[in-house]
Every structure is written in C-alpha cells, then in structure tokens.
Amino acid sequence: MPRRRKAIVAGNWKMHLDAAKARALASAVAAAAPRMPTVDLVLCPPAPYLGEVAGALGLSGGRGASGVALGGQNCHHKESGAFTGEVAPGMLVDVGCRYCILGHSERRALFGETDAMIDAKVQAALAAGLTPIVCVGESLEEREAGRTEAVVTAQLLGSLAGLPAADLPRIVVAYEPVWAIGTGKVATPEQAQEVHALVRGLLASRSSAAVADGIRIQYGGSVKPDNAAELASRPDIDGALVGGASLKADDFLAIAAAFA
Numbered sequence: 471m472p473r474r475r476k477a478i479v480a481g482n483w484k485m486h487l488d489a490a491k492a493r494a495l496a497s498a499v500a501a502a503a504p505r506m507p508t509v510d511l512v513l514c515p516p517a518p519y520l521g522e523v524a525g526a527l528g529l530s531g532g533r534g535a536s537g538v539a540l541g542g543q544n545c546h547h548k549e550s551g552a553f554t555g556e557v558a559p560g561m562l563v564d565v566g567c568r569y570c571i572l573g574h575s576e577r578r579a580l581f582g583e584t585d586a587m588i589d590a591k592v593q594a595a596l597a598a599g600l601t602p603i604v605c606v607g608e609s610l611e612e613r614e615a616g617r618t619e620a621v622v623t624a625q626l627l628g629s630l631a632g633l634p635a636a637d638l639p640r641i642v643v644a645y646e647p648v649w650a651i652g653t654g655k656v657a658t659p660e661q662a663q664e665v666h667a668l669v670r671g672l673l674a675s676r677s678s679a680a681v682a683d684g685i686r687i688q689y690g691g692s693v694k695p696d697n698a699a700e701l702a703s704r705p706d707i708d709g710a711l712v713g714g715a716s717l718k719a720d721d722f723l724a725i726a727a728a729f730a
C-alpha cells in the first residue's frame with residue numbers, strides 16, 4: 471500500500487563529528503539519495519558544520535542536486551540582535567537550511583526551553599521560510615504514571631499555541647519519548663502508533679481532519695535499521711528523527727529505505 475504522506479527521515483547529529491567527518495557522512499548520504507526519491511532526507515549537523523554539509527550536498531540557496539535537505543538543530547526566535555551564542559532562523563536559511571528541529575527534549579530538559587519559547591521559535595522559523603520539526607515526548611516517569619497523553623497534549627498544544635491554523639500544514643511533528651532517546655529502548659510500534667494517532671487528533675482539533683491528515687509525524691528514539699521497518703508499517707508513522715544511527719551512513723540509509 472502506498473504511504474499516505476511522503477516519508478521524511480532526518481538525521482540529528484547532535485554535538486558529534488568534526489568538519490571532515492561531517493563532509494564525508496553528508497557525501498555518502500547524498501550519493502545514495504537518488505535511489506530513494508519517495509523519502510525526504512534531511513541532515514541536521516552541528517551549527518559550525520552547516521556550511522561544510524551544504525557544500526557536500528551541493529546546496530546553494532536551499533536546493534541541491536542531491537535532493538538531501540539541510541536542517542538546523544535549534545534557532546533563536548529573533549531575527550537578529552545581541553544574543554551571544556545564538557543562531558537566527560534567517561541565518562539558517564542563508565546557509566542553505568530548509569528545516570529546523572525545535573523543542574528537542576535535550577533542549578527542553580538541559581537548556582530550560584519551555585513550550586512558550588518553542589512556540590515563539592516555531593513562528594520565527596516559519597516566518598524565515600523554514601519548516602520546523604516540532605518535538606514532543608514524555609519521560610519514563612511520566613509514562614509510568616500514566617501521564618503520556620496529558621504530557622504530549624500539553625507540549626504539542628503549548629508549542630503551537632500562537633501558530634495560526636493556516637500554518638499548520640507547514641510543520642512536521644516528531645514524537646520522541648524521552649526514555650527511548652539514546653537508550654537503545656525503542657517504543658514498540660503499538661506504543662508509537664498510539665501517540666502518533668493522538669498527535670494527529672490534536673492537530674485536527676487545531677485545524678481540520680483533512681489538514682491533520684496531510685501533516686507528517688516522525689517517530690524518534692533509538693530508531694535503528696532493525697526496528698525501522700516495523701515502525702514504518704504503522705499508519706501514522708511518517709518517518710523518523712534519528713540520532714545515534716544517523717552518524718553512520720549505512721545505518722541512516724537503511725532506516726530511510728525502510729520508509730521508502
């Protein structure tokens with residue numbers, strides 16, 4: 471059965487690699503990408519290597535011959551200003567980005583990002599022409615306390631609070647249970663599908679069922695080549711946000727192939 475929505479598989483390289491390794495990894499992904507025209511591939515390197523990776527992907531002005539897109543891992547909500555250490559959404563666009571991960575659980579937990587901050591970033595990213603990948607997900611404690619639905623609902627609606635319904639089709643959502651990130655403990659396809667269906671319902675409540683039906687929802691958290699196909703078989707799982715496994719070209723490409 472053909473996929474309902476075009477799959478999107480993104481690599482979140484976090485704070486890993488160096489310039490040479492970033493270039494080599496991007497080149498390897500770019501070389502294989504033409505074999506996967508049914509999947510949108512996105513690479514999100516550390517900010518200092520965006521230019522390197524843009525070069526390796528053949529990007530100029532956001533579109534490259536390889537078809538692989540570039541994304542930031544975070545951005546500020548202002549266009550410019552005295553914000554030492556921060557990156558503006560327009561700067562990401564300037565170096566060839568089309569996407570930006572926002573509200574990753576590491577940003578929420580380690581850098582104090584709130585739903586309100588993420589909401590501001592989502593709007594700023596869209597205004598700059600970026601597609602935000604908006605992340606939500608519960609902790610282990612929250613899941614065990616039976617609070618998954620409440621937490622994901624509050625995060626998603628809070629992170630999109632100021633977004634006009636008309637802009638909803640311009641985002642991607644990533645469901646990433648915190649307990650599955652970097653732990654090797656992947657959510658079962660049933661657990662993931664259940665939350666993806668919840669997210670889609672919430673998106674419908676902000677717009678319409680038809681709009682929500684077109685929005686892509688990625689799963690993230692210990693996605694590997696050996697569990698990707700099962701996740702990909704679920705109706706509301708439209709791709710993956712991949713951390714550890716995205717640092718190896720073969721693994722990342724095998725995951726992408728599972729969604730092709």
Ligand code: PGA
Nearest residue numbers: 651652691692712713714
């Ligand atoms: P992981 O990370 O694949 O290493 O679990 C996923 C993420 O944090 O996006």
